[in-house]
Structure formats: C-alpha cells, structure tokens
Amino acid sequence: MANGMTTERTAHRDAFSPDTASTRLHRALRVRLCEGDFTPGEVISIRRIAAEYGTSAMPSREAVxxxxxxxxxIFSDSRKIIVPELSHDRFHEILFARKNLETEVSRQAFDNIAGTDIEALERIDERINTAIAQGDLVSYMRGNYQFHFHIYRLSHSQVLLPLVEILWLQYGPSMRYICTRWGASSIADDYHREVTQALRRGDRSAFCQAIAADIEQGMLLLE
Amino acid sequence: MANGMTTERTAHRDAFSPDTASTRLHRALRVRLCEGDFTPGEVISIRRIAAEYGTSAMPSREAVxxxxxxxxxIFSDSRKIIVPELSHDRFHEILFARKNLETEVSRQAFDNIAGTDIEALERIDERINTAIAQGDLVSYMRGNYQFHFHIYRLSHSQVLLPLVEILWLQYGPSMRYICTRWGASSIADDYHREVTQALRRGDRSAFCQAIAADIEQGMLLLE
DNA sequence: CCTCTGCTAGTGTGATCACACTCGTGTGAT
DNA sequence: ATCACACGAGTGTGATCACACTAGCAGAGG
Structure with a gap:
C-alpha cells in the first residue's frame, strides 16, 4: 500500500459501482495519472503494480x-503496457476536444453554482497560486484538477462528465511532462481569476469564455 | 461460437491492440450492443457469455x-451486470452530446471525403431504405451505424472518435427498444439524403447541418 | 395455512498456476 | 575479437479453483 489508495468519490462512476480491490486500484491509478504521477513512456507492469499495492495480480490486471x-x-510494440507519449497532433486534438466539451459542461453547471462554491473555487485558486510561486508542480496540477472538476461536477451531467475525465486521463502525464520542461513560469497566467470574477458578476457568457481561454492557454505551450 | 465473432476493425482502437480472445470478444459484444442485439434490463452473465463463445470465463470477464x-x-442493485435502461433525461443527454461531437467530427472529415466515399454512402443509404421498407430493424440499425461511422472514420480523429463510439455503445440498446415501440414508420424520414446531396455539392455547411438534423430527429421520438 | 429455515444454483471477485512470447545477457564456438 | 545460440527474467494471457454473497424455492415446524 505504497501510494494513496483513497476511496474518495471521483465523478467518473455516476452509476453504482461495487467497492472492490479492482475498483479501488483503478481509482487510485486514475488520480495518479491526472496529477501527472507517471512519466510518458514509463512501463506499467501488472505484477509490479500488484506488488506496490499489496494485492494479487488479478485486481491489478483489471485496473490496468x-x-x-x-x-x-496503451500497448507498446512489444506487448508491454506503457504511459503514452502524446504526439503534437494528438495533444492538440485533446485540447481542442477539451475546449469543446468543457465549455459546454461549464455552461450546464452555471445555474447550479452557489456562493459557497465560488468561495471554494477562490480558496483552491489561492492554493494554486502559492503552488506556482513555490514551483510545486504536483500541488499545482492537483489544484488545477480540483478547480476544474469542482465546476464540472455541478453540471450533474452523467454523459459528458465521464468523457471529460477520459480526456484528462489521457493528457495528464504529458501535461506534467510539458510543465517540467517549461518551468513553473509558463503556467503563471491562468484564467481562474477571470472565472471566479465572472461568476461573482453572474455573467454566464464571460464565465464560459474564461474557461475556454484557460484551456486555450494550454495550447500555446505547444508552439 | 454462437454469434459473429469477427475480427473486423472498429474505430475505437486507434492505437495498437493485440488480437487476443478478450479483445475479440470485446469487439463482438460492442457490435452487438451498437446494433441493438441486447434488451435494456437484460442480465449479462460472465460465465454465460463465456459459454456462448466457447471460451473460459477469463476473456469473457475482461470483455464484460x-x-x-x-x-x-452497468451494475444492478444485486451486483449483477445488466444492459442499462436509459432514463429520459439521460437519453436526451446522450443525443445532445452526439449532436455536439458528431457534427464536429463530420466537419473534420469533410475535406477527406472522396467521390468513392459518397458512392459508398449512397449504397449504404439504399440498403437502409429497403430495410425500412421491409421493417427489418436489425438491418436498419446496422446500416445506420455504417453510414455514420463511414463518415466519422474519415476525420482521422484519434480522440473524438472513441468518445463518439462510447456514446453509441450507451444508446444502442435503448434506441433499438424505442424503435420497436414506435415501429419502422417513425424512422422513415432520416436526413441521409440531405447528407449525400450536400457532399455532392461540396457544401460543408449544409453537410454539417444535415448530420445535426439527423441526430436531432432522434430526439423527437422522445417527446 | 402461514412462516421461517436451509439448501441450491447462480453471481462477481480474488488467487494461483501454466503457457507463449520478448528482451537482455552471458557463454561458448569460430 | 566476433558472432551465435541458449538460458533466464520479465511480460501479458488464459484456465481453474475457492470464496462471499444473492435470489429463489422447497420443505419442515408452528
């Protein structure tokens, strides 16, 4: 049980899902992927994961x-399971899909965002800013994940939300990799401030545009 | 080996995927789900599927x-795995997401659609029309799937296309169910003709609108 | 006649082993 | 020194069994 095998509820499983060793491991690995705990190209061995979490190979095999x-x-050429290295085109595709789906999910969430939610978002944003100031990349990525999905969960969308999570799972490791290459300065100017301010004004249009701008800002790192 | 366990390439696995008993069974079940071979609420037993396809429980367990x-x-209350019965809201959500994603995928595919593709689409549409005339629901659903994904595959999108396939997997069984309730007459007026005619004119805008209209037409069945 | 108990068949889950394959390495022959 | 073969460690896959749990039913006891 080396890493945080939490049972916290992620949004991906809207329907009932039994709490078994496989599902716990699955959730734990999902979080680690979204937070960039793995390096693109890294080999993920079923038996090694099983040993890390103190289970047999069976739950690990299912989760992986x-x-x-x-x-x-994905599978490598030699049948090994690895963390994918996204090509430039594919990374751009994911960000394009993110902009498309996440602005829509945000639009649906807008009416359900209460004052307490705005305060929670501002607290998360503060933690993100201190993480950036300290160059703490792990805390930054965790905070960024929490900020976006605090909003998205309020959409109560049972269809689009799992799709968005799939996109984050795919781009998480590469995003972490890109950030380490560019340094913390490259992510200094996100649009979270614009997001919360638009929410305080009750300006749905500006809110959605700020979300889109925050995602588009990630595309600039590719050029 | 009761049902068609084909090895035909579906679009969902853009990356390399080994050809094992599990993956073959997975593909076979995907096709059956998209074509409406299963009834919402039906129990899917791992051992029974294994017996049907002549394998052990292991590949069946993975595929399911x-x-x-x-x-x-999804899981039922009693831990059994069943084909989901979509609520009205959820069905509407899926169609909304389909309209959003599939018009975008179509827009990306437009430039890659050659004359031979248009002819292929027209041939598929003919088969669909005869299926409707004969009240052959299975052939209709299969043709409808082929028509749409012949277009979508030409987008060469490695990200959006798997998401679209997930949506079809989820709504396939319920769509079949709804069609049987309404009869073949309800699906008589699709927009496939408008799609191919817009392609012949080279009118991208009309093409995308026809795709969107074809999907929206499905929403009318819900009211 | 009703009720409660216990059996049975079925479910998914987890563990363990055998197999085929890949990659690296070391050893032996040329 | 160089090349070739073989061995070993590691990989995912498939089969099989034991376990816990659930639903249904049959039968004994009230």
Missing part, C-alpha cells in the same frame, strides 16, 4: 486493462 | 468489465 480501454495507457 | 467501464453495461 481498464485504463487501457480508457486510452490512459 | 471493459464494457462496464465504457458505460455500455
């Missing part, structure tokens, strides 16, 4: 293979 | 659980 069907892991 | 992570199957 589920991640393959979600596109978060 | 993969479909659960894709949202094509």
């Amino acid at each position: 293979r589920w991640l393959v069907t979600e596109g978060a892991l | 659980r993969w479909l659960v992570t894709e949202g094509a199957l």
Whole structure:
C-alpha cells in the first residue's frame, strides 16, 4: 500500500459501482495519472503494480486493462503496457476536444453554482497560486484538477462528465511532462481569476469564455 | 461460437491492440450492443457469455468489465451486470452530446471525403431504405451505424472518435427498444439524403447541418 | 395455512498456476 | 575479437479453483 489508495468519490462512476480491490486500484491509478504521477513512456507492469499495492495480480490486471480501454495507457510494440507519449497532433486534438466539451459542461453547471462554491473555487485558486510561486508542480496540477472538476461536477451531467475525465486521463502525464520542461513560469497566467470574477458578476457568457481561454492557454505551450 | 465473432476493425482502437480472445470478444459484444442485439434490463452473465463463445470465463470477464467501464453495461442493485435502461433525461443527454461531437467530427472529415466515399454512402443509404421498407430493424440499425461511422472514420480523429463510439455503445440498446415501440414508420424520414446531396455539392455547411438534423430527429421520438 | 429455515444454483471477485512470447545477457564456438 | 545460440527474467494471457454473497424455492415446524 505504497501510494494513496483513497476511496474518495471521483465523478467518473455516476452509476453504482461495487467497492472492490479492482475498483479501488483503478481509482487510485486514475488520480495518479491526472496529477501527472507517471512519466510518458514509463512501463506499467501488472505484477509490479500488484506488488506496490499489496494485492494479487488479478485486481491489478483489471485496473490496468481498464485504463487501457480508457486510452490512459496503451500497448507498446512489444506487448508491454506503457504511459503514452502524446504526439503534437494528438495533444492538440485533446485540447481542442477539451475546449469543446468543457465549455459546454461549464455552461450546464452555471445555474447550479452557489456562493459557497465560488468561495471554494477562490480558496483552491489561492492554493494554486502559492503552488506556482513555490514551483510545486504536483500541488499545482492537483489544484488545477480540483478547480476544474469542482465546476464540472455541478453540471450533474452523467454523459459528458465521464468523457471529460477520459480526456484528462489521457493528457495528464504529458501535461506534467510539458510543465517540467517549461518551468513553473509558463503556467503563471491562468484564467481562474477571470472565472471566479465572472461568476461573482453572474455573467454566464464571460464565465464560459474564461474557461475556454484557460484551456486555450494550454495550447500555446505547444508552439 | 454462437454469434459473429469477427475480427473486423472498429474505430475505437486507434492505437495498437493485440488480437487476443478478450479483445475479440470485446469487439463482438460492442457490435452487438451498437446494433441493438441486447434488451435494456437484460442480465449479462460472465460465465454465460463465456459459454456462448466457447471460451473460459477469463476473456469473457475482461470483455464484460471493459464494457462496464465504457458505460455500455452497468451494475444492478444485486451486483449483477445488466444492459442499462436509459432514463429520459439521460437519453436526451446522450443525443445532445452526439449532436455536439458528431457534427464536429463530420466537419473534420469533410475535406477527406472522396467521390468513392459518397458512392459508398449512397449504397449504404439504399440498403437502409429497403430495410425500412421491409421493417427489418436489425438491418436498419446496422446500416445506420455504417453510414455514420463511414463518415466519422474519415476525420482521422484519434480522440473524438472513441468518445463518439462510447456514446453509441450507451444508446444502442435503448434506441433499438424505442424503435420497436414506435415501429419502422417513425424512422422513415432520416436526413441521409440531405447528407449525400450536400457532399455532392461540396457544401460543408449544409453537410454539417444535415448530420445535426439527423441526430436531432432522434430526439423527437422522445417527446 | 402461514412462516421461517436451509439448501441450491447462480453471481462477481480474488488467487494461483501454466503457457507463449520478448528482451537482455552471458557463454561458448569460430 | 566476433558472432551465435541458449538460458533466464520479465511480460501479458488464459484456465481453474475457492470464496462471499444473492435470489429463489422447497420443505419442515408452528
């Protein structure tokens, strides 16, 4: 049980899902992928994961293979399971899809965002800013994930939300990799401030545009 | 080996995927789900599927659980795996997401659609029309799937296309169910003719609108 | 006649082993 | 020194079994 095998509820499983060793491992690995705990190209061995989490190979095998069907892991040429290295085109495709789906999810969430939610978002944004100031990349990526999905969950969308999570699973490792290459300065200017301010004004249009701008800002790192 | 366990290439696995008993079974079940071979509420037993396809429980277990992570199957209250019965809201959500994603995928595919593709689409549409005339629901659903994904595959999108397939997996069984309730007459007026005619004129805008209209037409069945 | 108990068949889950394949390495022959 | 073969460690896959749990039913006891 080396890493945080939490049972916290992620949004991906809207329907009932039994709490088994496989599902716990699956959730734990999902979080690690979204937060960039793995390096693109890294080999993910079923037996090694099983040993890390103190289970047999069976739950590990299921969790890893589920991640393959979600596109978060892929097969290498030699039948090994690895963390994908996204090509430039594919990374751009994911960000384009993110902009498309996440602005729509945000639009649906807008009416359900209460004052307490705005305060929670501002607290998360503060933590993100201190993480950036300290160059703490892990805390930044975790905060960024929490900020976006605090909003998206309020959409109560049972269809689009799982699709958005798949996109984050796929781009998480590469995003972490790109950030380490560019340094913390490259992510200094996100649009979270614009997001919360638009929410305080009750300006739905500006809110959606700020979300889109925040995602588009990630595309600039590719050029 | 009761049902068609084909090895035909579906679009969902853009990356390399080994050809094993599990993946073959997974593909076979995906096709059956998209074509409406299963009834909402039907129990999917791992051992029974294994017996049907003449394999052991292991590949069946993997294939079925993969479909659960894709949202094509869900857990019932008593831990059994069943084909989901979509609520009205959820069905509407899926169609909304389909309209959003599939018009975008079509827009990307437009430049890659050659004359031979248009002819292929017209041939598929003819088969669909005869299926409707004969009240052959299975052939209709298969043709409809082929028509749409012949277009979508030409987008060469590695990200959006798997998401679209997930949506079809989820709504396939319920769509079949709805069609049987309404009879073949309800699906008589699709927009496939408008799609191919817009392609012949080279009118991208009209093409995308026809795709969107074809999907929206499905929403009318819900009211 | 009703009720409660216990059996049975079925479910998914987890563990373990055998197999085929790949990659690297070391050893032996040329 | 160089090349070739073989061995070993590691990989995912498939089969099989034991376990816990659930639903249904049959039968004994009230």
